[in-house]
Amino acid sequence: MADPIDKATSTPPATLGEGCLSRYDPDDLSAEDGTEFPGARELWETLHPEDEDLGPVETSGQTTPKPA
Numbered sequence: 001m002a003d004p005i006d007k008a009t010s011t012p013p014a015t016l017g018e019g020c021l022s023r024y025d026p027d028d029l030s031a032e033d034g035t036e037f038p039g040a041r042e043l044w045e046t047l048h049p050e051d052e053d054l055g056p057v058e059t060s061g062q063t064t065p066k067p068a
Contacts, residue, residue: 014028
């Protein structure tokens with residue numbers, strides 16, 4: 001008989017890199033892992049209304065204009 005405690009464990013997705021550069025492997029992630037969050041922008045704007053007039057948003061060295 002299998003150990004019932006084995007059913008209560010989880011396994012993280014595969015990772016790439018080591019140390020500070022360690023990150024989850026995008027090819028190993030799926031909707032089951034909760035990688036999609038379509039309401040993220042709306043939640044951010046609800047939690048940070050004062051940020052609306054800051055202009056373009058900079059992410060990873062690229063400037064992206066905020067949607068109107």
